[in-house]
Amino acid sequence: MNDLYLIYKNMTRKPLRLFLTCFAIFIAFLIFGAVTSLKTALNSSVALSADNRLVVFNRINFTQSLPIAYFEKVAAVEGVENVTHLNWFGGYFQEPSRQIVTLAVDPESYLRVYQEVVIPENLKQAWLNNRQGALVGEKLAQIYGWKVGDRIPISSNIFTHKDGGYTWEFEVSGIFKGDTEQYDTRQMLIHYKYFMETQTFGDDWIGWMALTTKDPSLNEKVAKTIDDNFANSQSETDTSTEKSFNKAFIEQIGNIGLIIFSVVFTAFFTILIVVGNTMALAVRERTGEIAVLKTLGFSSQRIFRMVLSESLLIALIGGLSGLAAAWLLVEGVKTFLARFLPNLILDSHIAVQALLYMLLLGLITGLLPAFNALRLNIVSAFNRQ
């Protein structure tokens, strides 16, 4: 027998209470882990966007198309460095549940605007020269085991092939990497021209445009020039930096920062009170026993340590299992949310932060009861019995 055994025995003497306390902490850290991962993923999608990249959408909303003629006009705006256009293909592989981010793009200009896409020169040329060719991101290729030269059938949940059916066949021309680990390579790129010729939805329209300015300081002026250009036309535009577009998209989902803060804060505060109260009660119930231990010769400091360890242990048991559950949850939904949140992950930063909060919770809830135990006067404790 040692002090740890005594702590364990004290902790488990009311199993239901222990379970409920740990469960409350479990929930708190489940929320914390999941929500913080979500927040980090959202922030990183903003942080990852290039500073001098603008996106041009139809003013009505970002699913409405634009005329292809706009492309040349935007290219001519002063301050624009490179511009490209994109169409959302709505692709999936074999099963509608296996969604694949598939973009129909103008290959050469796309690669100029999205410098993050890294591809060996020979594969790049192979793609440019193959109308049916597709450039597949590394992670996507890994998921389905695709290699250069494979012919892959990709279906669309929006468009119909002019030969009937919803399925296109592409040839993997190359596999690209991102310039950084964070760049999401779970996507594929196909030729705009080939897409236009084989779908049945009319000609000469594009989904949206992306452009780089010669310098981020020009962003505002360029955006204004473009939108002014197309004002009062049939398709008015809305130009914003990629960063602010991503941010706006996030703000549409809700003011995540505030929600996260209030949820976590409320949960923590509630649990702090519940756990603190439980600990105080548990220790008060043991007043007589603590007095006996002191009488036998256990030092006040030792008893202080034992009570504090108990609350720390409870916080860690509940907290670590909650964090583990959050990790499982994040891993589980990661693939479903990949399109929106490519960087959804519960990383070591979050884990360390959670661990600090667990220790804090254990300390705060344990300090007062431990301090009371430390100061407990033997004579008056026995008089109260």
Place this chain on the structure above:
Amino acid sequence: MSEDVLFQLKHVSKGFVKGKEKISIFDDLNMSIERGDFVAIMGPSGSGKTTLLNMLGGVDQPTGGEIWFDGTRIDSLSESALTRWRAENIGFIFQFYNLMPMLNAQRNVELPLLLTKLSKAQRRKNVETALALVGLSDRAKHMSSEMSGGQQQRVAIARAIVSDPKLILCDEPTGDLDRGTADEILEMLQLLNRDHGKTIVMVTHDPAAAKYAKRTLHLDKGQFVQREIVA
């Protein structure tokens, strides 16, 4: 001070402050207890028996005077030094046994040994010896809720002697037990005193219990009254 004196109280006073009122329990208390003695302390309720025992055991301190134990003055020790002194020298037996409810008999007895540097094996041996001495070897794994009052008090006795203290202090050790069981417990204390040389101070209300002691001191109004009987 004689070689044989274990405990000595010199001009001990003790009072409490209750609001504006000062309550004096002892004014000038003197006594000495020799090694190997078995003293019963009797007296009416509120006469200060428990307070005296608490001061002897170092859980309470006098307001004035000196308390000497085996050549050390204990009334001026710091709280942590007193705690260590208690662990080394005193075994406590309470009226309501005060066993830890979440520990079995064996672990309750082992508790004071956590304060020593004894090895695990040595600790187990001491626990076995103490439990055998109180006749509870077969109950080692029982929880206190599974034992009678008499058995719990025997576990408490085993706990009080396991670290081989010089002095055993008992406050109404049989106050919660029936006559027969009380006699068993008292015989056990007598045996510890006679055959194992333990010095014992026992507070009791019960004249029959006091008869097991070698002598009885009567406390009344903060003084020992001369009714000392040598058993």
